[in-house]
Amino acid sequence: xxxxxxxxxxVNQIAAGxxxxxxxxxxxxxxxxxIDAGASRIxxxxxxxxxxxxxxxxxxxxxxxxxxxxxxERHATSKLPDDDLAxxxxxxxxxxxxxxIGSVARLRLTSRPKGAxxxxxxxxxxxxxxxxxxxxxxPGTRVEVRDLFFATPARLxxxxxxxTEMIHAREVLERLAMxxxxxxFSLADETRSILKLPACGGDDETAxxxxxxAVLGRDFGPASLEVVADREGIRLSGRIGLPTFNKxxxxxxxxxxxxxxxxxxxxxxxxxxxYQDVLAHDRHAVVSLFLDLPPDAVDVxxxxxxxxVRFRDQGMVRGLIVGALKHTLAGAGHRAxxxxxxxxxxxxxxxxxxxxxxxxxxxxxxxxxxxRPPQGNFDLASTAQxxxxxxxxxxxxxxxVPGPADDPxxxxxxxxxxxxxxxxxxxxxxxDGLVIVDQHAAHERLVYERMKDAIxxxxxxxxxxxxxxxxxxxxxxxxxxxxxxxELAALGLVLDSFGPGAVVVRExxxxxxxxxxxxxxxxxxxxxxxxxxxxxxxxxxxHVCGTMACHSSVRAGxxxxxxxxxxxxxxxxxxxxxxxxxxxxxTYVELKLADIEKLFGRR
Numbered sequence: 001x002x003x004x005x006x007x008x009x010x011v012n013q014i015a016a017g018x019x020x021x022x023x024x025x026x027x028x029x030x031x032x033x034x035i036d037a038g039a040s041r042i043x044x045x046x047x048x049x050x051x052x053x054x055x056x057x058x059x060x061x062x063x064x065x066x067x068x069x070x071x072x073e074r075h076a077t078s079k080l081p082d083d084d085l086a087x088x089x090x091x092x093x094x095x096x097x098x099x100x101i102g103s104v105a106r107l108r109l110t111s112r113p114k115g116a117x118x119x120x121x122x123x124x125x126x127x128x129x130x131x132x133x134x135x136x137x138x139p140g141t142r143v144e145v146r147d148l149f150f151a152t153p154a155r156l157x158x159x160x161x162x163x164t165e166m167i168h169a170r171e172v173l174e175r176l177a178m179x180x181x182x183x184x185f186s187l188a189d190e191t192r193s194i195l196k197l198p199a200c201g202g203d204d205e206t207a208x209x210x211x212x213x214a215v216l217g218r219d220f221g222p223a224s225l226e227v228v229a230d231r232e233g234i235r236l237s238g239r240i241g242l243p244t245f246n247k248x249x250x251x252x253x254x255x256x257x258x259x260x261x262x263x264x265x266x267x268x269x270x271x272x273x274x275y276q277d278v279l280a281h282d283r284h285a286v287v288s289l290f291l292d293l294p295p296d297a298v299d300v301x302x303x304x305x306x307x308x309v310r311f312r313d314q315g316m317v318r319g320l321i322v323g324a325l326k327h328t329l330a331g332a333g334h335r336a337x338x339x340x341x342x343x344x345x346x347x348x349x350x351x352x353x354x355x356x357x358x359x360x361x362x363x364x365x366x367x368x369x370x371x372r373p374p375q376g377n378f379d380l381a382s383t384a385q386x387x388x389x390x391x392x393x394x395x396x397x398x399x400x401v402p403g404p405a406d407d408p409x410x411x412x413x414x415x416x417x418x419x420x421x422x423x424x425x426x427x428x429x430x431x432d433g434l435v436i437v438d439q440h441a442a443h444e445r446l447v448y449e450r451m452k453d454a455i456x457x458x459x460x461x462x463x464x465x466x467x468x469x470x471x472x473x474x475x476x477x478x479x480x481x482x483x484x485x486x487e488l489a490a491l492g493l494v495l496d497s498f499g500p501g502a503v504v505v506r507e508x509x510x511x512x513x514x515x516x517x518x519x520x521x522x523x524x525x526x527x528x529x530x531x532x533x534x535x536x537x538x539x540x541x542x543h544v545c546g547t548m549a550c551h552s553s554v555r556a557g558x559x560x561x562x563x564x565x566x567x568x569x570x571x572x573x574x575x576x577x578x579x580x581x582x583x584x585x586x587t588y589v590e591l592k593l594a595d596i597e598k599l600f601g602r603r
Contacts, residue, residue: 023050024168029097034058049162059140062113065120065132103127111141126151175261181211229324234293241286243278243580254288274325279584330576417565424556433592441581461510469505469517477525
């Protein structure tokens with residue numbers, strides 16, 4: 001069997017398999033080209049989910065006839081002027097998109113530079129390129145892709161329903177639009193407009209927030225927090241959702257590196273680690289984070305699709321993200337999901353259909369008093385019992401300020417307790433509404449924060465094993481664990497080498513109790529291989545702390561007196577992350593007076 005060179009059209013088709021996975025991939029490449037061309041407006045039209053037509057029109061710098069012909073050659077680009085892959089400053093740089101798309105579709109490229117008298121167009125059909133011809137077109141560029149994958153029919157079998165392909169294309173366009181709020185984007189099909197995002201004005205932060213709200217929904221604004229952090233030339237900015245504003249999947253996590261949307265496991269893991277204390281493991285935060293760092297500190301030339309990156313200092317990047325997000329979440333204090341959660345709660349209210357009894361001559365509007373007193377007693381004094389000692393569970397330095405329940409003039413963020421419903425929910429009056437508190441969820445968060453403070457102040461207590469545990473693993477796994485032994489010891493896990501393919505564990509964190517040492521150490525080795533950080537142990541400690549806090553908290557069904565209820569409210573106001581329990585559920589719901597008035601038709 002002799003070695004030979006593959007034909008150029010086959011080479012382009014192979015490249016297209018990496019670059020153009022589906023219509024949305026072609027949209028991504030063409031829109032990125034338009035962004036690099038300095039466009040201020042980008043319009044995308046698709047037919048039959050992109051299989052029949054993808055048309056991308058922009059008002060960018062345009063190309064001459066010679067540049068159009070050259071742009072359709074493989075590895076031809078204007079975005080590496082110095083031929084330096086370490087300093088990539090554009091969305092594209094490989095020069096593969098246009099020839100790859102042209103090799104599997106019928107592609108027509110029409111462009112006109114600003115100030116030129118005429119436009120030029122070139123047709124590429126299944127990899128066969130024609131000659132440039134004069135055309136009529138305004139300044140800018142238009143790329144039409146028809147009959148996608150006609151040259152590779154096997155790929156057509158993998159395409160989904162046109163509606164599904166359109167959804168993927170919309171997601172791609174939304175991600176690019178979030179990174180470039182100053183540009184205008186639109187997406188349409190054969191009959192209607194699907195997405196329209198006009199350019200945003202104002203300062204950078206205002207423009208970004210406006211674009212994020214346009215993409216993520218109106219509720220995201222009041223339910224999110226701004227993040228800004230810098231460390232050694234790396235800048236992190238964006239907005240993150242409150243823990244109570246969460247999703248069932250990670251699809252609403254948008255991560256950008258130097259303006260490029262990416263799907264990076266390191267960044268996703270950092271977000272998960274930052275939320276681990278305030279969110280259930282099966283729920284996901286809503287975030288939009290922008291990481292800006294020197295081009296030589298990140299490698300975007302990992303995959304032709306350019307969706308993966310590699311950082312020169314992964315620990316620095318991860319530490320910056322985790323620290324900044326945790327600091328921002330702690331700064332939110334007792335704040336929960338905000339207005340969006342309240343409006344959602346209001347939607348559950350329904351006005352009952354009441355049939356009033358007739359009275360005397362048949363009037364149906366006379367009110368009849370109930371035949372017996374209403375059930376339930378809101379007299380706080382009648383519920384008095386031995387105090388729970390909320391002040392004792394507050395970490396040192398967080399003051400306990402009792403709120404007098406009989407003084408309506410006192411103003412606190414969470415109000416003053418007025419009663420307890422079903423021995424589970426505390427009702428508090430604020431200056432402009434009322435607050436309903438889940439006493440178990442709220443107290444669980446207070447206990448958990450105290451346990452975290454105790455661990456931070458005194459370190460993690462260790463428990464020596466009567467018989468040291470020998471864990472056999474691959475030599476590469478041992479090589480990853482042993483250099484991190486001092487860090488693991490600080491977390492309460494003491495281990496040493498035990499030959500070329502094993503480690504011996506001598507002490508474990510006391511909080512873990514009778515744990516699976518073998519499984520823990522192996523999980524740590526796997527975690528280090530993936531992230532470079534000892535996360536598994538910390539995750540288990542957090543889980544144990546959360547479980548202990550849950551079982552040691554005041555339960556639903558426990559009657560509280562007025563002093564205890566107000567103590568709970570005051571400590572919630574002074575405790576970080578008290579707006580949600582350890583599982584990401586809200587600890588309280590606030591209803592403004594205006595919202596209550598709407599329920600009764602007063603507004």
